[in-house]
Amino acid sequence: MPVNPVNPLSKNGRRRASGASAAGELPAHAATVVVGGGLAGLELATALAENGARDVLLLESGPGDDLVHIHRSLPQDRATEAVFAPENDPWFHRPWESDSAHYTGISGLRRRLGGRSLYWHGVVLPLEDWALSAPWWPSDVVADLTKSWRGGPSLYESVGDDLRKWSSPAPGSPERAGAFGGHDFRPLPRACRYLSDGRWEAYTPLARWPRADEVPRPPVGVRVRCDTEVLGVHVRDGAARGVLVRDSGGARALVTADAVVLSAGTVESTRLAVQALSGHGALPEPRLGGLADHIVQGFVVRLPARATAAGRVPGPGSYYVPADPVSRSYLRLDVRETEPGELLLDVRVTGEQLPNVDSAVECVPATELPWRTRIRAALLPQDHELVAAQREMLRGFWRRLAEELELPFTPMEFTAYGDPSRDNTQVLPSRTRSQAVGVPETWTSLLGTEDHEGGSLPLGQVLTSRQEFTDLPGLYAAGPVVFPRLGAANPSLTTLALSRRLAAILAGAE
Numbered sequence: 233m234p235v236n237p238v239n240p241l242s243k244n245g246r247r248r249a250s251g252a253s254a255a256g257e258l259p260a261h262a263a264t265v266v267v268g269g270g271l272a273g274l275e276l277a278t279a280l281a282e283n284g285a286r287d288v289l290l291l292e293s294g295p296g297d298d299l300v301h302i303h304r305s306l307p308q309d310r311a312t313e314a315v316f317a318p319e320n321d322p323w324f325h326r327p328w329e330s331d332s333a334h335y336t337g338i339s340g341l342r343r344r345l346g347g348r349s350l351y352w353h354g355v356v357l358p359l360e361d362w363a364l365s366a367p368w369w370p371s372d373v374v375a376d377l378t379k380s381w382r383g384g385p386s387l388y389e390s391v392g393d394d395l396r397k398w399s400s401p402a403p404g405s406p407e408r409a410g411a412f413g414g415h416d417f418r419p420l421p422r423a424c425r426y427l428s429d430g431r432w433e434a435y436t437p438l439a440r441w442p443r444a445d446e447v448p449r450p451p452v453g454v455r456v457r458c459d460t461e462v463l464g465v466h467v468r469d470g471a472a473r474g475v476l477v478r479d480s481g482g483a484r485a486l487v488t489a490d491a492v493v494l495s496a497g498t499v500e501s502t503r504l505a506v507q508a509l510s511g512h513g514a515l516p517e518p519r520l521g522g523l524a525d526h527i528v529q530g531f532v533v534r535l536p537a538r539a540t541a542a543g544r545v546p547g548p549g550s551y552y553v554p555a556d557p558v559s560r561s562y563l564r565l566d567v568r569e570t571e572p573g574e575l576l577l578d579v580r581v582t583g584e585q586l587p588n589v590d591s592a593v594e595c596v597p598a599t600e601l602p603w604r605t606r607i608r609a610a611l612l613p614q615d616h617e618l619v620a621a622q623r624e625m626l627r628g629f630w631r632r633l634a635e636e637l638e639l640p641f642t643p644m645e646f647t648a649y650g651d652p653s654r655d656n657t658q659v660l661p662s663r664t665r666s667q668a669v670g671v672p673e674t675w676t677s678l679l680g681t682e683d684h685e686g687g688s689l690p691l692g693q694v695l696t697s698r699q700e701f702t703d704l705p706g707l708y709a710a711g712p713v714v715f716p717r718l719g720a721a722n723p724s725l726t727t728l729a730l731s732r733r734l735a736a737i738l739a740g741a742e
């Protein structure tokens with residue numbers, strides 16, 4: 233099994249395979265330019281090829297040297313540290329500033345071909361009916377996702393089926409869970425493959441690419457150019473006509489295109505959109521609102537061996553309770569064996585931050601591209617209510633759990649929402665190992681650090697339901713950035729489904 237295969241797609245000479253680059257020279261024109269080779273862009277390019285498109289150019293600002301998921305290339309503790317201590321990750325990059333503690337710390341891009349598809353945990357949940365209901369999501373998109381797409385199964389059904397076929401069950405993974413702490417838990421669906429040495433990887437669209445010497449190569453019809461940053465969208469005569477790029481040596485070039493798709497992660501795609509729309513006179517100010525992430529809080533508790541021995545705790549694995557329209561938060565339970573006979577419970581609630589105009593990506597116009605980008609994070613009163621309700625949910629769960637397991641009850645304390653000293657790095661193995669047994673340690677994620685950020689180029693508002701900019705024909709977007717509202721579910725099942733839908737649209741298949 234190859235680890236860290238060298239991929240000759242990269243122009244960057246550091247770890248490039250000998251021989252010519254598979255990408256060749258930068259073409260002057262492509263039918264479709266895909267900006268960003270992460271989860272959304274790779275799924276789009278791959279599905280475009282599967283739909284018969286033959287002139288797709290994918291531009292990725294990072295290298296293409298290492299195409300392996302971090303939980304496959306690194307042992308568990310080191311992979312977790314790479315995520316939570318990003319100074320250990322050579323690919324971490326945050327091209328924005330923030331006006332608060334939100335969207336700082338571990339919030340950022342993982343700048344390499346594969347993007348965050350080589351980091352994610354593979355949790356695949358459909359968006360809840362209450363989140364997809366009118367007036368937020370366009371009804372034709374909802375029908376394609378949930379009812380039927382192109383006369384066949386819905387996108388959620390077909391993408392979910394493909395991911396299930398690709399995945400393998402975790403060793404000893406639960407078929408079902410059952411009641412615990414007053415809740416009826418289900419096994420958490422994950423698109424992951426587990427290896428015999430205990431490591432695992434989550435789905436990446438690179439898994440669908442043909443392999444040569446065990447290295448994924450672009451499918452026929454797709455050219456990939458790594459180490460190539462898109463600085464701006466080229467607009468002429470009221471339409472997007474291409475992109476301006478800069479290579480790692482600083483050389484700039486124009487690539488013309490019939491269609492350009494922004495899939496550079498939510499903030500970068502929004503920065504590119506703000507520049508293009510401002511230059512085109514379609515934005516009163518150089519900013520776009522609606523930026524949202526999930527509101528996530530939780531606690532970790534080490535169980536004493538006697539509680540574990542009583543057999544009332546579900547076996548190691550991941551479980552969840554779906555979000556209802558009132559709580560707009562789902563409850564997740566991860567049970568991990570830390571020492572033989574000793575269990576750690578990692579309990580979290582993931583809830584929806586509602587979109588609002590004050591939560592925004594703002595740019596500073598300049599003659600040079602790229603424009604400086606700043607995140608302004610703002611919560612609505614309903615979001616603060618959700619924070620308080622989540623804390624009650626967690627307290628109630630801990631109370632029930634302590635009763636069931638006959639543990640002494642320790643009250644659960646939280647600090648102010650947005651406190652960087654109690655963020656999700658509390659769940660790092662190095663911290664939980666030294667935690668007192670039976671005492672819950674609470675934490676609250678900063679916005680942006682869940683990596684579920686989206687919503688600033690919403691379908692049905694900034695974009696048509698065919699994912700094209702209303703004010704800029706020829707320009708499209710993909711990824712969680714297009715979600716009109718997030719719901720509570722993790723975004724990637726919907727991201728993959730919408731990338732496949734957009735590929736069919738661009739390939740003229742629908």
Ligand SMILES: Cc1cc2nc3c(=O)[nH]c(=O)nc-3n(C[C@H](O)[C@H](O)[C@H](O)COP(=O)(O)OP(=O)(O)OC[C@H]3O[C@@H](n4cnc5c(N)ncnc54)[C@H](O)[C@@H]3O)c2cc1C
Nearest residue numbers: 268270271272293347348352353354355462711722723724
């Ligand atoms: C540790 C972790 C765990 C996660 N777990 C889950 C989970 O279990 N379930 C779930 O649903 N989601 C999960 N996510 C979130 C999920 O990974 C993201 O929502 C998803 O990757 C976003 O896809 P994207 O294509 O929009 O962005 P990315 O995957 O970040 O891809 C963007 C790509 O664009 C490139 N790029 C950026 N700017 C430019 C530019 N100017 N020019 C050219 N290229 C550019 C970047 O280098 C990157 O490769 C997790 C994320 C992390 C980090």
